[in-house]
Every structure is written in structure tokens, then in C-alpha cells.
Amino acid sequence: MENCAKFLRDKKWGIFNHYLWHEVCVPGNFHNRGTGVTDWDTAVRMFDVERLAYTLHTMNVGYYFITLMQGTRHMLAPNATYDRIAGTKPGEACATRDLPLELYDALSKYGIDLCLYYTGDGPHNDPELSAKFDCFDGPYQEKRPVDEKFCKGWAAVVEEYAVRYGDKVKAWWLDGFYDEQFGYTNELRGMYHKAIKKGNPNAAVAFNNGVKPGFWRVYPEEEFVCGEFNDFLVVPYSHSIEGAQAHILAPLGYDSETMLDCGGWASRGVRHTKEYMRDFIRACSRVGGAVTVDIAVNIDGTFEPDQELCMTWVGNNL
Numbered sequence: 001m002e003n004c005a006k007f008l009r010d011k012k013w014g015i016f017n018h019y020l021w022h023e024v025c026v027p028g029n030f031h032n033r034g035t036g037v038t039d040w041d042t043a044v045r046m047f048d049v050e051r052l053a054y055t056l057h058t059m060n061v062g063y064y065f066i067t068l069m070q071g072t073r074h075m076l077a078p079n080a081t082y083d084r085i086a087g088t089k090p091g092e093a094c095a096t097r098d099l100p101l102e103l104y105d106a107l108s109k110y111g112i113d114l115c116l117y118y119t120g121d122g123p124h125n126d127p128e129l130s131a132k133f134d135c136f137d138g139p140y141q142e143k144r145p146v147d148e149k150f151c152k153g154w155a156a157v158v159e160e161y162a163v164r165y166g167d168k169v170k171a172w173w174l175d176g177f178y179d180e181q182f183g184y185t186n187e188l189r190g191m192y193h194k195a196i197k198k199g200n201p202n203a204a205v206a207f208n209n210g211v212k213p214g215f216w217r218v219y220p221e222e223e224f225v226c227g228e229f230n231d232f233l234v235v236p237y238s239h240s241i242e243g244a245q246a247h248i249l250a251p252l253g254y255d256s257e258t259m260l261d262c263g264g265w266a267s268r269g270v271r272h273t274k275e276y277m278r279d280f281i282r283a284c285s286r287v288g289g290a291v292t293v294d295i296a297v298n299i300d301g302t303f304e305p306d307q308e309l310c311m312t313w314v315g316n317n318l
């Protein structure tokens with residue numbers, strides 16, 4: 001099963017983007033680039049896939065992750081299952097443009113693999129839609145455990161995406177599948193694993209159980225480990241973590257004005273020198289581990305110049 005994720009080891013490193021409504025559609029946030037755009041569907045239509053793909057190519061990136069959603073009602077692509085459960089019309093929650101599909105077409109010209117991010121907690125920050133999906137809402141510490149009913153509906157949403165994209169998506173990084181906070185069990189995680197495999201039996205899947213001090217395999221059948229860290233400090237001990245591909249995801253950004261309590265995710269700034277980042281990726285590569293670097297992305301799909309310069313140098317000097 002680890003073979004599904006071997007491409008991560010072979011390509012060594014990739015870029016991750018949080019492209020989310022609560023960042024790109026908030027005037028005043030640097031992600032909004034002064035456009036004043038607050039409508040999600042409009043924002044997604046502004047994303048320049050060709051420019052992003054070419055930029056990643058110049059950075060020598062092997063694979064690319066982007067978020068389908070996180071917490072709010074806003075989805076990156078059309079989804080009839082979502083609209084049916086939520087009672088929404090196309091464009092009200094799900095973008096009418098199929099951005100992942102267009103990203104695949106643009107990235108494939110350069111041999112860059114497309115990977116997607118999805119969460120296990122639904123639109124929990126939207127009171128109306130959280131009720132429609134029967135998911136918990138409010139702060140994490142006040143959330144009730146997930147149940148089979150919620151998981152059945154929420155897994156059906158990701159299944160529609162997985163079946164549509166098929167082998168165009170190489171890996172899925174599934175966030176918020178916490179056992180302690182959300183009550184996720186392997187049986188419930190298995191519903192999502194099965195849904196994704198229906199679209200592509202060879203897709204690599206990982207379930208996140210929060211930031212840990214080391215590398216753990218969360219689900220017995222996951223093909224790679226999420227490896228969420230808040231910094232690039234820990235090198236995996238092997239390419240295999242209990243049979244799953246070793247992988248780390250951490251943020252490059254470090255800006256006290258934008259990172260707040262989120263550890264630098266989707267923030268601007270550069271927390272380490274380009275030499276440090278090169279050496280860290282080299283160290284992980286020596287043991288067969290893959291490194292995914294979270295950097296900020298703007299409403300139009302462009303990167304912050306200092307982060308782009310840093311990782312372009314890294315990608316061309318490994």
C-alpha cells in the first residue's frame with residue numbers, strides 16, 4: 001500500500017496552499033490583494049492556473065496540494081451531493097468553476113502531480129449548514145463526537161470529487177480526523193478511505209490526528225502519514241512509518257501580523273533561510289521522506305515574492 005505514495009519519496013518535496021474564503025475574500029487581508037472581492041465564486045474565477053503551474057515549474061516542484069475547503073460553507077469546486085444536502089444552489093457554497101480539474105490540466109504540462117486537502121469536520125463554522133450536515137459547530141472543545149450519519153453524508157461529498165477526478169489526484173491529505181476531540185474511530189475513517197478509493201484505487205490517503213512530536217500512522221490502511229508540524233525541525237527516522245510513506249507538512253510563513261495563533265499557516269514571511277530549507281529537505285530525502293511546504297497564496301493564485309524566491313532557490317539547489 002505504501003507504493004501508492006512512493007511518488008512523494010521520488011519527487012522529494014512539494015508546495016501546499018490554503019486557498020480559503022476566510023483568507024482570500026476578506027478585504028484588508030494580504031491574500032485579497034486589495035481587490036475588495038468578497039464573493040467566493042468570483043474569487044475562484046480569478047485564480048490563474050497557468051501562471052501558478054508555470055511558477056511551480058520554475059521552482060522545480062514535484063507535487064502540489066490545495067485545499068478543497070476548511071470549516072466554512074465554501075467549496076473549491078462544484079459538488080451536487082453537497083448542494084443536495086445543504087439545500088444550496090451552484091455558486092452559493094460550491095464554486096461553479098472546477099478549479100482542481102483546471103489545475104490538473106495546467107500542472108500536468110510540467111509533470112507536477114495534483115493532490116487535495118479535505119477535512120473531517122464539515123462546514124462547522126456555518127451555523128445553517130452545520131445543521132444541514134448534522135455536524136458539530138462552535139469551538140473544538142465544545143463539539144460533540146462525530147457519528148455515522150454525519151460521516152455518511154460528508155464522505156459522500158468527497159466521494160463525488162474522488163470519482164470525478166479519478167487518477168488525476170495522486171494524494172489526499174485529510175485533516176481533522178481527530179479521535180480525542182472529534183471521536184473519530186478507524187471504522188469511521190474507513191468510510192472516507194473507501195470513498196476516495198472508489199475514485200482512484202491507487203490514490204494515496206493520509207488522516208491527520210493533530211500536531212504530534214513525531215511521525216505516526218493514524219489509520220491502519222493509510223498510505224502516507226500526514227506529518228503535521230508547525231516548523232521544519234523533525235526529520236523522519238525512515239522512509240516507512242509502520243508501512244506508510246514518511247511525510248512532513250509545515251509552514252514556511254512567519255509574520256506576527258498574519259500568523260496569529262495558527263503557527264504560520266498561510267502566512268507571509270520566511271521563517272528560515274533558503275540554505276536551511278534546502279538542507280532540511282536534503283536530510284529528509286536521505287532517509288526517503290517527503291517534505292511539503294505550506295506557503296501563502298493570493299486570491300489570483302500568485303505567491304508572496306519572498307516565499308517564491310526562497311523556494312525557487314531551494315528547488316534549484318537541492
